[in-house]
Amino acid sequence: MKYRFLIYISYPYAFPIGAPLQEEILKRGYEVKWFCDVEETKEYFPENGELIPEVNDAVSYNPHIVLTITDSVADFIPGIKVQIFHGFPANKRKGTDQFKIRGFFDLYCTQGPSSTIPFQKKQQKHRNFEVIETGWSKLDPLFPLEPTTNEKPVVLIASTFTKQYSLALNLAVVAEIERLSKTNQWYFMAVLHPKLSKEVYRKFKALENENFRFYDTTDLVPLFKKADIMFADTTSALIEFLIQEKPVVTFKNNMPGPYLIDISQVSEIEPALEKAVSKPAYLMKEIKTFADYSHPYKDGNSSERVLDACIEFLSRDNSHLKKKPLNFIRKYKMRKKLGYFKF
Numbered sequence: 603m604k605y606r607f608l609i610y611i612s613y614p615y616a617f618p619i620g621a622p623l624q625e626e627i628l629k630r631g632y633e634v635k636w637f638c639d640v641e642e643t644k645e646y647f648p649e650n651g652e653l654i655p656e657v658n659d660a661v662s663y664n665p666h667i668v669l670t671i672t673d674s675v676a677d678f679i680p681g682i683k684v685q686i687f688h689g690f691p692a693n694k695r696k697g698t699d700q701f702k703i704r705g706f707f708d709l710y711c712t713q714g715p716s717s718t719i720p721f722q723k724k725q726q727k728h729r730n731f732e733v734i735e736t737g738w739s740k741l742d743p744l745f746p747l748e749p750t751t752n753e754k755p756v757v758l759i760a761s762t763f764t765k766q767y768s769l770a771l772n773l774a775v776v777a778e779i780e781r782l783s784k785t786n787q788w789y790f791m792a793v794l795h796p797k798l799s800k801e802v803y804r805k806f807k808a809l810e811n812e813n814f815r816f817y818d819t820t821d822l823v824p825l826f827k828k829a830d831i832m833f834a835d836t837t838s839a840l841i842e843f844l845i846q847e848k849p850v851v852t853f854k855n856n857m858p859g860p861y862l863i864d865i866s867q868v869s870e871i872e873p874a875l876e877k878a879v880s881k882p883a884y885l886m887k888e889i890k891t892f893a894d895y896s897h898p899y900k901d902g903n904s905s906e907r908v909l910d911a912c913i914e915f916l917s918r919d920n921s922h923l924k925k926k927p928l929n930f931i932r933k934y935k936m937r938k939k940l941g942y943f944k945f
Contacts, residue, residue, distance in 0.1 A: 605913065607634040608654075608665035608681065614646045614796050615820040616671035616688060622742040623669055623686070624651060626905040635663060639676065639940060657940045667912045675706050676936050677929075678944075682708040684912055686739065689838035690896060691716060705929040707731055709915050711908045713738040714897040730924040734911040737897060737904030740842070743823045745902035747846055750830050755879045756789045758829035760822070762837040763797035769835040769853045770794055770802050774868045776809070779833075782872060783814040790814045791825055795837065831878040833871070845893045849878035849885060861885070861892035 607627050609620040620636065627634040635652045637660040638644050647653045654660045657676065665681040675683050685707045701720045710725075710733045712718040718735040725733045750756065759779065761770035769775045783790050790813060792806050806816045817825060826843050832850040834840040836857075840850045844861060851863045851874040858864035863885070865874045878885075899907075937943055 605632045606665045608668045609636045610668050610670045610675050611638050612640045612672040618821045619671050619740040622739040622905040657942045684709045690841035705927045711736040716896045730926045736907035736911050737899035739905040742902045742905050754789050756829045758825050758832045759792040760834045760837050760839040761794050763795040767836040778868050778871050780809050792816045845897050847889050851878050861888040
């Protein structure tokens with residue numbers, strides 16, 4: 603059977619998550635198209651993908667499987683709805699932000715035990731969806747892991763958009779980064795969450811010098827591979843970075859664990875970076891434990907497992923699953939957002 607896949611997105615950070623899935627779908631000879639429910643994102647859509655422009659066309663496409671890289675999905679588009687996730691659990695709201703069940707999905711393809719275990723508990727409670735651990739497609743290009751060979755330590759700066767956590771909005775932190783970049787002891791690369799303002803983007807672009815470069819991109823994996831360590835806040839990107847078993851320094855992280863070097867004072871930034879570069883044995887042990895718990899797959903084949911899980915789910919008898927809640931309010935909001943009121 604030639605399956606039709608729809609990759610459903612909202613924001614540009616979904617592109618590097620969907621791209622490995624598209625590659626695997628095409629490799630198998632299946633059909634794949636994309637749909638975006640946020641108009642502003644469409645202008646950033648990459649060339650190597652077919653974007654369905656209107657919601658009516660997405661319905662007419664009649665996909666068998668909708669791979670969703672956002673929290674909600676248009677329920678009226680045909681096909682099973684599969685949650686792929688747009689990040690790891692980042693604990694911005696004390697561990698509750700990723701595990702809310704919105705009643706849209708038939709299948710959750712989880713990244714590793716850190717997401718599988720909570721969703722399996724939700725599965726036992728609701729009994730209207732399945733959970734299959736597959737690993738995360740975004741990390742496929744990260745493997746195989748390779749050691750860095752930089753002349754000076756390369757620090758990747760990553761910042762969330764959430765105001766109370768964002769290091770990019772802390773003027774003292776930014777000033778210290780600028781100072782350190784001029785000491786010629788470090789090389790900095792910086793990326794920002796796409797929801798941060800253009801003004802913040804301009805400020806970081808203005809910091810560029812021979813030891814500081816700002817990247818306006820959502821494709822972080824190439825930067826992960828180049829960097830020796832990361833300096834971050836409460837962004838979920840730090841979890842992606844830790845999968846490489848490389849140290850991360852965080853500034854006022856919401857829920858710091860023993861796998862992080864967390865600090866709260868600007869004066870601590872440079873000593874913390876020096877500590878991270880030294881890779882103390884106790885820290886590296888904690889990082890490995892955390893990496894294995896978050897994403898134990900190191901083969902770069904998570905997209906294959908996602909497709910296998912989807913096709914298996916679609917092909918088997920799922921009559922044991924309960925009906926989903928009517929979910930009128932969420933469904934109405936989605937229809938209103940997309941201007942679709944056909945029944």
